[in-house]
Amino acid sequence: MLQFDGNGLIPAIVQHARSGEVLMLGYMNEAALHATLESGLVTFWSRSRQALWRKGETSGNLLHLVEVRQDCDGDALLVQAEPVGPTCHTGQPSCFHRSLDETLLAQRLPASGVLARLHDTIHARSQSDDTESYTVRLLRGGVDRIGKKIGEEATEVVIAAKNHAPDEITYEVADLLYHTLVLLEQQQVPLESIWAELQRRVR
Numbered sequence: 001m002l003q004f005d006g007n008g009l010i011p012a013i014v015q016h017a018r019s020g021e022v023l024m025l026g027y028m029n030e031a032a033l034h035a036t037l038e039s040g041l042v043t044f045w046s047r048s049r050q051a052l053w054r055k056g057e058t059s060g061n062l063l064h065l066v067e068v069r070q071d072c073d074g075d076a077l078l079v080q081a082e083p084v085g086p087t088c089h090t091g092q093p094s095c096f097h098r099s100l101d102e103t104l105l106a107q108r109l110p111a112s113g114v115l116a117r118l119h120d121t122i123h124a125r126s127q128s129d130d131t132e133s134y135t136v137r138l139l140r141g142g143v144d145r146i147g148k149k150i151g152e153e154a155t156e157v158v159i160a161a162k163n164h165a166p167d168e169i170t171y172e173v174a175d176l177l178y179h180t181l182v183l184l185e186q187q188q189v190p191l192e193s194i195w196a197e198l199q200r201r202v203r
Contacts, residue, residue: 003075004029009045010077014055014087017066017080018191019113023087024095026055028077033068040065042081061085119181119191126185138182146186149179
């Protein structure tokens, strides 16, 4: 059973559903939680305005609900969502972009979330007519062109490993991952399918 505090509120941590990035912290009452589940758009209780507040209702930077979980004590929520645009009112993707000494941090967390962001960038390129874009040219070349590059990059990974060259391995594996993501986009295979298969294998 959920444990709301004396003001009828429960903290709700919002996490990017695919990258794992923590986006913001808000508070929900029962009405906000109900509105979130009913509408599929993350809604909070504004403590300053004393009113329900749908995230992005004025900016357009909505949070599309994927899942809500409660913690072991039932006194906090984890809200997984797909953001539309930046979540923070400052224009940053996440509200957690400053260190304790107020330094602005460019590194987004977790670092592995870059795969989801790269996937999104490749998808955006797939909708583009920009012939100057390498990604667009790859996608237009179809399976043959993309597959040729994947074969080349895989070979280069092996050569780098045979040379015992960590920097080369890093570079070539990054190339291999990029071209593999392009293939997934061309074949319309969602990245989540790969995560699900990996999850199945580690059980």
